[in-house]
Amino acid sequence: MNCLFSCLGLIVGLVPNLVFASPSAPVRNYGLVIHGGAGVISRSELTPEREAEYRARLAEALDAGYAVLDRGGPALEAVIAAVNILEDSPLFNAGKGSVLNADGICELDASVMEGRTLGAGAVAGVHHIKNPVNLARDVMEHSGHVMLIGEGAEQFARTRGYEMIPADYFQTEHRRQQLLKAKELEKVKATKSALLQPEETYLLRQFKWGTVGCVALDRAGDLAAGTSTGGMTNKKFGRIGDTPVVGAGTYANNATCAVSATGWGEFFIRTSVAHDISAQMEYAGRTVTEAARATLAKVGTLGGDGGVIVLDARGNVAMEFNSPGMYRGHRFVGQSRYVAIYPDAPKP
Amino acid sequence: MNCLFSCLGLIVGLVPNLVFASPSAPVRNYGLVIHGGAGVISRSELTPEREAEYRARLAEALDAGYAVLDRGGPALEAVIAAVNILEDSPLFNAGKGSVLNADGICELDASVMEGRTLGAGAVAGVHHIKNPVNLARDVMEHSGHVMLIGEGAEQFARTRGYEMIPADYFQTEHRRQQLLKAKELEKVKATKSALLQPEETYLLRQFKWGTVGCVALDRAGDLAAGTSTGGMTNKKFGRIGDTPVVGAGTYANNATCAVSATGWGEFFIRTSVAHDISAQMEYAGRTVTEAARATLAKVGTLGGDGGVIVLDARGNVAMEFNSPGMYRGHRFVGQSRYVAIYPDAPKP
Numbered sequence: 264m265n266c267l268f269s270c271l272g273l274i275v276g277l278v279p280n281l282v283f284a285s286p287s288a289p290v291r292n293y294g295l296v297i298h299g300g301a302g303v304i305s306r307s308e309l310t311p312e313r314e315a316e317y318r319a320r321l322a323e324a325l326d327a328g329y330a331v332l333d334r335g336g337p338a339l340e341a342v343i344a345a346v347n348i349l350e351d352s353p354l355f356n357a358g359k360g361s362v363l364n365a366d367g368i369c370e371l372d373a374s375v376m377e378g379r380t381l382g383a384g385a386v387a388g389v390h391h392i393k394n395p396v397n398l399a400r401d402v403m404e405h406s407g408h409v410m411l412i413g414e415g416a417e418q419f420a421r422t423r424g425y426e427m428i429p430a431d432y433f434q435t436e437h438r439r440q441q442l443l444k445a446k447e448l449e450k451v452k453a454t455k456s457a458l459l460q461p462e463e464t465y466l467l468r469q470f471k472w473g474t475v476g477c478v479a480l481d482r483a484g485d486l487a488a489g490t491s492t493g494g495m496t497n498k499k500f501g502r503i504g505d506t507p508v509v510g511a512g513t514y515a516n517n518a519t520c521a522v523s524a525t526g527w528g529e530f531f532i533r534t535s536v537a538h539d540i541s542a543q544m545e546y547a548g549r550t551v552t553e554a555a556r557a558t559l560a561k562v563g564t565l566g567g568d569g570g571v572i573v574l575d576a577r578g579n580v581a582m583e584f585n586s587p588g589m590y591r592g593h594r595f596v597g598q599s600r601y602v603a604i605y606p607d608a609p610k611p
Numbered sequence: 612m613n614c615l616f617s618c619l620g621l622i623v624g625l626v627p628n629l630v631f632a633s634p635s636a637p638v639r640n641y642g643l644v645i646h647g648g649a650g651v652i653s654r655s656e657l658t659p660e661r662e663a664e665y666r667a668r669l670a671e672a673l674d675a676g677y678a679v680l681d682r683g684g685p686a687l688e689a690v691i692a693a694v695n696i697l698e699d700s701p702l703f704n705a706g707k708g709s710v711l712n713a714d715g716i717c718e719l720d721a722s723v724m725e726g727r728t729l730g731a732g733a734v735a736g737v738h739h740i741k742n743p744v745n746l747a748r749d750v751m752e753h754s755g756h757v758m759l760i761g762e763g764a765e766q767f768a769r770t771r772g773y774e775m776i777p778a779d780y781f782q783t784e785h786r787r788q789q790l791l792k793a794k795e796l797e798k799v800k801a802t803k804s805a806l807l808q809p810e811e812t813y814l815l816r817q818f819k820w821g822t823v824g825c826v827a828l829d830r831a832g833d834l835a836a837g838t839s840t841g842g843m844t845n846k847k848f849g850r851i852g853d854t855p856v857v858g859a860g861t862y863a864n865n866a867t868c869a870v871s872a873t874g875w876g877e878f879f880i881r882t883s884v885a886h887d888i889s890a891q892m893e894y895a896g897r898t899v900t901e902a903a904r905a906t907l908a909k910v911g912t913l914g915g916d917g918g919v920i921v922l923d924a925r926g927n928v929a930m931e932f933n934s935p936g937m938y939r940g941h942r943f944v945g946q947s948r949y950v951a952i953y954p955d956a957p958k959p
Contacts, residue, residue, distance in 0.1 A: 381881045381913060382881070383880065383881050388761060388763075408846075408848070408850045408877055409852075409877045410850070410851045410852075411848045411849050411850055412736050412761060413761040413762075415736075415847065415849020415850065418848055419847070419848035419849075499766075500754065500756070500759045500763040500766050500767035501759050501762065501767075502759055504757075504758075508758070508856055509856070509883070510858040510859060510880070510883035510886060511858060514883070528757070529755075529757045532731065532758065533724075533729045533731050533757060535857070535886040538858060538883040539886065542890035542893075543890075543894055546891055546895040547894040547895070565729060
């Protein structure tokens with residue numbers, strides 16, 4: 264299968280705009296899908312200027328990942344390139360611009376997985392790593408382990424030559440204000456419990472999301488996935504969500520699909536979201552869209568929400584969410600770049 | 612379905628030795644399955660006296676969990692009771708008697724999951740919690756989160772009134788010797804890499820395993836699972852394995868099964884072992900045994916090994932492993948207690 268895709272990859276590399284009509288041939292030969300978080304994205308808060316900033320950064324991330332694939336680079340490399348752009352932008356809840364925990368510190372999680380080898384790497388609760396997704400990859404490739412947490416993960420980073428970034432690099436005024444609001448709301452919630460106003464419920468939900476991620480398919484037919492986050496505003500007690508949990512926030516298997524998730528992490532862990540999508544394709548023969556919808560419906564039944572991006576080895580894409588919006592986009596060979604935020608965005 | 616089981620539970624409670632012949636009725640109405648770790652268990656090292664100690668402790672754990680179920684207690688309560696016996700025994704790699712990390716400290720992980728609610732809780736990298744599986748349950752029931760790591764998890768424990776146990780409570784001379792051996796072997800490995808003697812390879816593999824776990828089915832027809840571990844001897848960098856990863860080391864869903872895993876954690880995370888077994892039952896209609904074998908075969912293909920215990924809501928049990936042995940056993944209403952270690956043990 265890989266061999267077949269590799270051969271097709273070579274041919275398509277020479278004739279990049281060739282369109283395959285046969286259903287067994289790849290629909291899209293190589294490309295990537297990204298998300299910048301799902302959640303309560305309100306049209307009133309997102310001014311046209313701000314929306315343009317988001318769109319520009321998503322486009323930049325797509326182009327960075329696409330460039331890797333276009334020159335024949337591996338899917339994981341493309342994932343890293345795209346996620347790094349989103350981590351480095353203060354707009355998204357990952358790397359710089361991450362939300363603050365209850366102690367006012369950014370506490371970062373990330374994971375990656377490769378579809379060909381089923382290799383995976385993850386870090387959770389790091390404070391001084393500029394691009395946690397890169398460290399997750401180094402965990403996969405150089406630690407002999409899959410998941411490293413806290414200061415131990417940073418000790419490992421030092422052995423790999425990582426610079427320890429001061430905590431204030433990650434913090435933005437916007438996130439400081441969000442933490443203050445979250446702490447106020449926590450007091451309100453503690454006193455009147457179930458009697459929250461709709462606006463308060465809205466805010467509480469808003470504090471739960473935001474993650475960035477990418478899934479990619481390279482010319483060799485290999486899939487990869489990666490996800491990076493600052494987690495949940497005002498989080499306490501070393502809480503981690505689904506992002507660094509392989510099988511929940513991230514999964515990749517050439518035989519099925521690559522998945523990156525974003526949403527209310529607790530529900531995504533309990534549903535093993537990323538692996539559940541892969542398992543439906545493996546055991547029930549479902550498509551990326553059928554599988555993504557069925558898994559999100561389970562999350563919804565439990566009371567959670569969020570979204571997923573899914574890509575299979577033939578280039579079929581699902582970008583599903585049961586939240587009011589999801590920053591998302593894709594770019595594939597021979598097709599124009601697609602970027603969207605709201606559910607009613609025109610289809611690609 | 613639960614309601615049906617509840618009614619049957621009441622009837623069977625009154626007539627405990629009743630055996631159901633119909634395939635749609637529960638085979639075993641309530642009971643539990645435990646493991647005390649899979650791995651390289653050698654008949655030459657395990658003297659008859661030592662083997663008797665292991666068997667006695669496994670039997671004690673089975674009886675403790677069974678007593679909870681027999682008096683109508685919930686499955687999760689039985690899981691906690693059984694796992695606590697194994698955590699408190701210095702024989703097993705969980706709680707007291709856990710292996711030492713590279714710094715000579717016991718670093719503990721645990722998780723639990725309930726099949727009815729799909730509620731889950733996990734802690735990773737705690738140093739001062741006598742029974743980590745209890746804290747995992749408190750995370751599920753009282754934190755609003757699923758996974759807490761490191762010092763944060765211990766801060767949460769303090770808010771729940773946990774006593775902080777001195778680090779030396781967990782340590783045993785046997786584990787100190789194992790750490791010394793592992794460190795020696797690490798030096799050998801660093802100098803001659805692939806040229807390890809069979810005995811060295813044997814030791815290296817031995818350092819990777821050992822975990823305790825339980826899956827239970829209560830009179831109400833609810834499933835639960837729990838797993839607890841000290842992880843891997845000489846582990847570094849805040850490494851965590853599959854035990855605290857919901858979907859890898861632990862999963863429970865009344866619609867499918869409850870699973871607790873033990874083995875080389877990295878491979879178990881990459882295969883999402885516990886959820887993969889559940890998914891095969893959900894999407895491919897496989898039995899507990901078919902699903903457990905297929906998932907362990909995937910682990911084996913990647914180069915890993917270990918074992919799983921699986922229990923469905925009709926009381927069907929799988930205790931599968933692809934390692935030389937697994938401490939294991941079960942006790943069900945109307946049946947005698949079963950305890951085994953080696954693959955050639957008589958079937959129950």
